[in-house]
Amino acid sequence: METRILIVGGAGYIGSHVNKYLNDHGYKTVILDDLSYGHEASVQWGDFVQGDMADGQLLDKIFTKYKIIAVFHLSAFIAVGESVQKPGMYYSNNVAKTVSLLEAMVRNKVDNFVFSSTCAIMGDPEYLPIDEKHPRNPINPYGWSKFMVEQILKDFKKAHNLNSVVLRYFNASGADPSATIGEKHHPETHLIPLVLDAAIGRRESISVFGTDYDTPDGTCVRDYIHVNDLAQAHLLSLEWMLKNQACNDFNLGNGTGFSVKELIEVVKSVTNKDVTVVESGRRDGDAGTLIGASNKAHEVLGWKPKFDSLEVIIKTAWDWHQDMSFKSS
Ligand SMILES: NC(=O)c1ccc[n+]([C@@H]2O[C@H](COP(=O)([O-])OP(=O)(O)OC[C@H]3O[C@@H](n4cnc5c(N)ncnc54)[C@H](O)[C@@H]3O)[C@@H](O)[C@H]2O)c1
Structure with a gap:
């Protein structure tokens, strides 16, 4: 067997x-x-x-x-x-x-x-x-x-x-570069697919929760x-x-943090579309900055992330997201 x-x-x-x-x-x-x-x-x-x-x-x-x-x-x-x-x-x-x-x-x-x-x-x-x-x-x-x-x-x-x-x-984040599978949650709560939805017109705007965090532009930073x-x-x-x-x-993680506002700018540039942003108050339970140290995985497992640029990650998500239907490989 x-x-x-x-x-x-x-x-x-x-x-x-x-x-x-x-x-x-x-x-x-x-x-x-x-x-x-x-x-x-x-x-x-x-x-x-x-x-x-x-x-x-x-x-x-x-x-x-x-x-x-x-x-x-x-x-x-x-x-x-x-x-x-x-x-x-x-x-x-x-x-x-x-x-x-x-x-x-x-x-x-x-x-x-x-x-x-x-x-x-x-x-x-x-x-x-x-x-x-x-x-x-x-x-x-x-x-x-x-x-x-x-x-x-x-x-x-x-x-x-x-x-x-x-x-x-x-x-x-992201999707397989073949665009045969990707991120599709119901309801969607994750930032990248939500911003892509706003870029493609499936939703009117994207809400940014909290602009007064102790981060360079005041919005939450994630890895x-x-x-x-x-x-x-x-x-x-x-x-x-x-x-x-x-x-x-x-x-x-990738060891690099991007703020919500930075991420929205990358989405705009990758998709060449505008995104309407609505600024709202903080949500309960959101930490200001979360960035991971992955040295242990590199050293012990020999793990080497191949997708270390947010542009490339978002491009793979976008390639899937425009259609989001499952195609045979
Ligand atoms: N998406 C993220 O950014 C993220 C971050 C950290 C950890 N995780 C963890 O990664 C895992 C996968 O997350 P995801 O984003 O792919 O979620 P997802 O909802 O897309 O996938 C979860 C899958 O589990 C199935 N499932 C749930 N309960 C089940 C049960 N009792 N029996 C059989 N199947 C069941 C669901 O049908 C679904 O297909 C989860 O454990 C999540 O906590 C995800």
Whole structure:
């Protein structure tokens, strides 16, 4: 039986790019996604199974049918504001259901796990750039849900010798240069697709929340990392884990911050379109500046982001965004 990687959440934005990247690099995949937010049309590689990550019987079937060497977990609810309104929904899906998935792995003796975490577990930064040693201080249930799973993974290593690599993304962005898959969330809460929507005329304007932060132009500063560079980190993490049979954690960003206003200017220049900006007050829970230190991933994994210019990242997003229909590869 050939080996496979199980990508849970592989019909989503980042999961579909990880799936394409693995298949482009000679790995075979199985995708499990309940399509609560993902798109079946974005699963253009590997075998697709529709279902819930907490469905133990379904997981037992998958682990029996395929020789799974690792599980990549990208199946979470991701809207920070909603997590504040509906914490139970977030702890149930992001924490409790992840535990069920881990139990199914232990039961079926699958012992390699890559987990999509987030810089949101660090809360308001105490220093910049944010490295792996930064104190954890989540400020919303979404961030807490990821932090809890990080702890659970430590406990599963001790109790069951389950290896895991935790990858903390900064702002995932861009699309595969083939423009066959891209970012399509419902509702969309991420800045780049929202600004592109404003550029293309799908929305009237873009709201800028807060112009009085302690940043050069007063708007929030973020670190944008291309989704294919995140996919590369997943593959390197798998190889590291198979070789070392251990656990590790890495922050994944480009190490450069761009303000909301700077980003809007780059969108205008890449798309050659104007964007109407509406300035509003700060939103609760938005830190002023989030920039990641990824030296550890460079040194330990040999991770080298290929998309280090915001222009190029936005160009790939724009190439997908103008049409946003799933085309066959
Ligand atoms: N997008 C970002 O900038 C960002 C930043 C940091 C971390 N992350 C993490 O990366 C991961 C992927 O994010 P995304 O932007 O691709 O989100 P997404 O919503 O596009 O993808 C998540 C996928 O998981 C599926 N899913 C959710 N609950 C499920 C369940 N119980 N069983 C099976 N499938 C389920 C959804 O249908 C969806 O296809 C998430 O864990 C998110 O927390 C994302």
